[in-house]
Amino acid sequence: MPTKKPHHHGNLRAALIQAGLDLIQSEGPDALSIRKVAAMAGVSHAAPAHHFPSLAHLRTAVVAEGYRRFTASMEAAIAEADGTPRDVVLAACLGYLRFAWAYSGVFSLMFGPNVHGHDDPDLRDASDAAYGVLVRICAPFAKDDAVQTELTVWSLVHGYASLAVAGNRRLEPGEAAEEVFRGMFAKLDLGAAEA
Amino acid sequence: MPTKKPHHHGNLRAALIQAGLDLIQSEGPDALSIRKVAAMAGVSHAAPAHHFPSLAHLRTAVVAEGYRRFTASMEAAIAEADGTPRDVVLAACLGYLRFAWAYSGVFSLMFGPNVHGHDDPDLRDASDAAYGVLVRICAPFAKDDAVQTELTVWSLVHGYASLAVAGNRRLEPGEAAEEVFRGMFAKLDLGAAEA
DNA sequence: CAAATAAACTTTACACCGTCAAGTTTCGCG
């Protein structure tokens, strides 16, 4: 079989990642520590070393899992939208925002300065999948410069999400915040959708 | 005199903040540590405790200084712009981006999850000053909902800056990146300027 | 089936960190 089952614990690697997500959610991104997730999983403090050579590797794995749920959040929002291409883009943005607010800790980590994703194929695949959603929904508007359109949408929604997550005093997550974003999105000229 | 000159060092508090900025710039936001900045300033590891009760306080002071330079960067860019109100907004955004790219470490910290600014008056003043610039330049366009206009501009430029600083593979700082932002900004409908 | 091998995990140890509790030096002021 391809997936080898660990001997003692059951599936320590997955348990450590989940513990990491829980820890980040409850105590913030900087609270992620090898010894804490080890204690949560009920193993010794050096047990994680066999699965993650360093804290950076654990963080990378947690962030990769975050990207997968992030992609799923956008896809779920898109699936509920059955309107124009512009409605689809807006729906994806709302899925983007809901993830950022629901998983603010790992969201900060995903787009923080501590991610060196280019060297990890798992993280690279996960983040490429997320960017792939953006590319797909922007395709109908990308007449001449696709990257320009993608970056514009991404910057707007990411900036809004980041400012809210950073605890900006004039910006609180919630139902009203989604309405505010709809208004912001309305100011964006994406051109006419084709095909 | 209001500013009391320290006895031994000269001006340790300012030296620690500058060392913190240098350290963050060279080794990243997470490398900021009390013991390192103390060593940089040539004092013992416990000396900073007298000026900053905890690492969080040091970080807050460094972030506040970052906000002051951030505001100065936007003001400098605005001063060079002598065009329409829309040109002024664009210029401020370019000043925003230049700061984010030149001081990417402290920029990450400023908008990261570790800032609890509401309790520090110095940081609050510094960040309010930065937001004040945004409010001022958006005022000509704020017909009905000023906050909406401000948030739209802020989100777009902040998202773009954050994605670039986070090391996004499809987005590198530099001259070309400013051109890309000009294109993005052109897609934004701010309405007609008044007064 | 039993022995050998490899993997998972534990224990121990070390350097670095933030922080507290003292002690020491130096400045400012009466």
Place this chain on the structure above:
DNA sequence: CGCGAAACTTGACGGTGTAAAGTTTATTTG
């Protein structure tokens, strides 16, 4: 001049990442 207070040093404690060595368990192999 001396005395109090401020600035700084020294030492210690618990917590962290990580490396090395030892122990337990599962898988593979003869």
